Amino acid sequence: MPLTSLPLVFHPIYSQLDLPKNHRFPIQKYLSLKTAAINKFSSKVSVNLVKAPITRAKLLQIHNAKYVDDFIHNQLSTKEMKRIGFPWSEQFVQRTLTAVGGTLQAAQLATEHDIAINLTGGYHHAHPDFGSGFCVFNDLSIAAHTLIEQGKANRVLIFDCDVHQGDGTATCVEDNPNIFSLSIHCEKNFPARKQQSDWDIGLEKHIEDEAYLAQVKDVLTTAFYSFKPDFIIYDAGVDIHEDDDLGLLNITTQGIYQRDCLVFDLAKQNHIPIVAVIGGGYQRDINALTAVHLQLINAAIATFIR
Numbered sequence: 001m002p003l004t005s006l007p008l009v010f011h012p013i014y015s016q017l018d019l020p021k022n023h024r025f026p027i028q029k030y031l032s033l034k035t036a037a038i039n040k041f042s043s044k045v046s047v048n049l050v051k052a053p054i055t056r057a058k059l060l061q062i063h064n065a066k067y068v069d070d071f072i073h074n075q076l077s078t079k080e081m082k083r084i085g086f087p088w089s090e091q092f093v094q095r096t097l098t099a100v101g102g103t104l105q106a107a108q109l110a111t112e113h114d115i116a117i118n119l120t121g122g123y124h125h126a127h128p129d130f131g132s133g134f135c136v137f138n139d140l141s142i143a144a145h146t147l148i149e150q151g152k153a154n155r156v157l158i159f160d161c162d163v164h165q166g167d168g169t170a171t172c173v174e175d176n177p178n179i180f181s182l183s184i185h186c187e188k189n190f191p192a193r194k195q196q197s198d199w200d201i202g203l204e205k206h207i208e209d210e211a212y213l214a215q216v217k218d219v220l221t222t223a224f225y226s227f228k229p230d231f232i233i234y235d236a237g238v239d240i241h242e243d244d245d246l247g248l249l250n251i252t253t254q255g256i257y258q259r260d261c262l263v264f265d266l267a268k269q270n271h272i273p274i275v276a277v278i279g280g281g282y283q284r285d286i287n288a289l290t291a292v293h294l295q296l297i298n299a300a301i302a303t304f305i306r
């Protein structure tokens with residue numbers, strides 16, 4: 001049966017985080033994106049509320065117990081919290097656990113429907129024993145590990161197109177031969193010290209659509225046919241956009257749409273389920289940022305929904 005509506009995963013808490021004034025993180029973008037998706041695509045999307053926050057047991061598949069417990073119980077040092085980039089609060093703990101639960105739920109939905117999108121996620125700077133760059137727990141690695149453990153996938157490709165390197169993911173999955181971490185990012189950008197993914201492509205600053213899309217296509221195709229995944233986790237960060245505050249690349253909105261279509265198309269043509277997370281995106285104008293993130297949903301509908 002052809003899919004008639006695109007499964008999205010969301011929870012209002014995604015956008016509920018009280019931040020200090022002038023904090024750079026555009027926390028409103030998640031709710032804004034959900035609203036825009038419904039307004040623009042109405043019955044072509046179906047919104048699934050996150051059923052359950054991620055459990056401690058699932059976190060421990062990837063993360064160190066001391067780190068998990070210290071975060072949950074506000075025992076991380078000031079320095080450790082500063083590296084994460086958000087102040088600690090009960091609300092932040094709940095938001096974090098719900099967001100990671102959302103990626104896992106979306107991954108499960110993708111095993112049933114071939115495609116699903118979590119309207120947050122992409123915590124690729126989270127390492128086994130510390131968080132960094134707005135990331136606490138590595139949802140991508142946890143989802144990959146869980147799918148394999150449940151027998152719902154054997155070989156998972158984590159394709160990370162956020163402008164920043166997936167350094168945490170690289171470390172979280174380095175010892176697992178059934179998870180392939182592939183990061184295509186701007187080389188001269190955060191994190192200053194890169195980790196080694198299974199494959200890293202460090203792009204020059206200011207690359208434009210044509211050269212970027214050619215690289216994405218080449219790298220993804222090569223990885224796909226050599227690793228032969230039976231499930232794809234796609235981090236569709238839009239901080240590659242020309243107007244992004246943290247990006248340094250010159251990719252247009254149309255270029256992002258084409259990138260997302262290219263990734264979805266490869267999955268669809270090969271009958272490989274794919275879950276996408278929205279990843280980074282830091283324009284301060286929430287409407288402009290929402291329009292860029294909306295390309296992911298647009299591309300998924302164009303590819304999967306009749």
Ligand SMILES: [Zn+2]
Pocket residue numbers: 162163164237239279280281
């Ligand atoms: Zn990023």
